[in-house]
Each structure stands twice: as C-alpha cells, then as structure tokens.
Amino acid sequence: AQSVTQLGSHVSVSEGALVLLRCNYSSSVPPYLFWYVQYPNQGLQLLLKYTSAATLVKGINGFEAEFKKSETSFHLTKPSAHMSDAAEYFCAVSAFGNEKLTFGTGTRLTIIP
C-alpha cells in the first residue's frame, strides 16, 4: 500500500522568497510520485512527476522536486515565489504500474506581497 504525508497544511512565503513544500511517501514497491496544483475553484493540474528516471525533476512554472529514496521524500521547491503561485498543492503516489493514485492532504500556499 502507498501513502503520502504532506507536512504543513498552510505555508506562507514572501514574494520572491524560496518556496519549499514537503512531501514524504510510503511505498512497498518503487513509487511514481506527482505534484499537482489546484487553483481556487478549478481542477488539478500536473506540476511534475517522478517515474524512476532522473531524481531531480523539473516541472512547469519554475517548480522542481527531488526524489530522495533514503529520506522517502519528494519535496517541491521554487527559488522565487510569485503571487500567481498562491494555490493548493497536492503530492500523490502510485505504485509502479498501478493506476491508483493516493493523494496527500494538501498544502495551501499563500504569497505575502
């Protein structure tokens, strides 16, 4: 079985500051890992995904995430926050070859002007 823990249900950063959203996973088999973003009253949009290739994954809008097997982590970062980054971010995991996607509880990112 797979599970995801997102530390911090709310994160606030100043515009221009580093964004760091934490995600730890648990999986009995090699995982696929995803970060999705949800803007208010909208559906989920894929930011990036890890599928056992390069451990540093670059996504859209300047986001990236690093898969660290030893730490069972897949934290999302962005060097410089922008007001438009304010949204809910979800980390998700699936097992290799398994269609079931298990989501974390989400982190709401607020950008302070």
Added chain:
Amino acid sequence: DTAVSQTPKYLVTQMGNDKSIKCEQNLGHDTMYWYKQDSKKFLKIMFSYNNKELIINETVPNRFSPKSPDKAHLNLHINSLELGDSAVYFCASSLRAAETQYFGPGTRLLVL
C-alpha cells in the same frame, strides 16, 4: 478545446434525490476515474474504468454507480443523496492505467 469536461459545474439538490454527473474526455485516453474531494480538500479515488471495464472500486456506497457508455465518457449516478455526499467530484483520465492523470474542472455538489 477542453480536454476533460464535466457537467454540471454546480449541482444543488435535496436529500433523497437521484442525480447524475457526466464526464467526457477528448484526449483519446483509455482510462477514466472519479475522485471525491471533501470539505477539507482531501482527495480520494472512487472508481476507475479502463476501456469501459471497472478496475477500481474503492469502498464507495452502492448508491454510487459509474457508467461508461464508451471510452470517452464516464458518468456518475448517485441515488438517494445524503448530506455527506456534498463535495466536489472530479473526473480524470489517463492514456493508460498508471500514466499521468488529467483532471476535469470538478462538479460542486451540495445536498440540502
């Protein structure tokens, strides 16, 4: 051109009613999903269909019945609606099982 579309966008109804939510994808994907997002934003998969065949059925009350008339459509019918069914329901699709899932805009269901 919307990739994954859902209708209606909003649905307000009384307890005990029966309602349906429709989902269509024009991506040529084989696999479609229904998710429920509760008031705390927690997302949980409900069903998954691959080529019109049910492959995931998470512990969902049998008042919820998915129907896939073809690969491009996956509808969700809900009987005898209850207050706890109030949530946002998302449809998603992927090229194949275990591939990246693309989400629709959601249907906001409020049961009064």
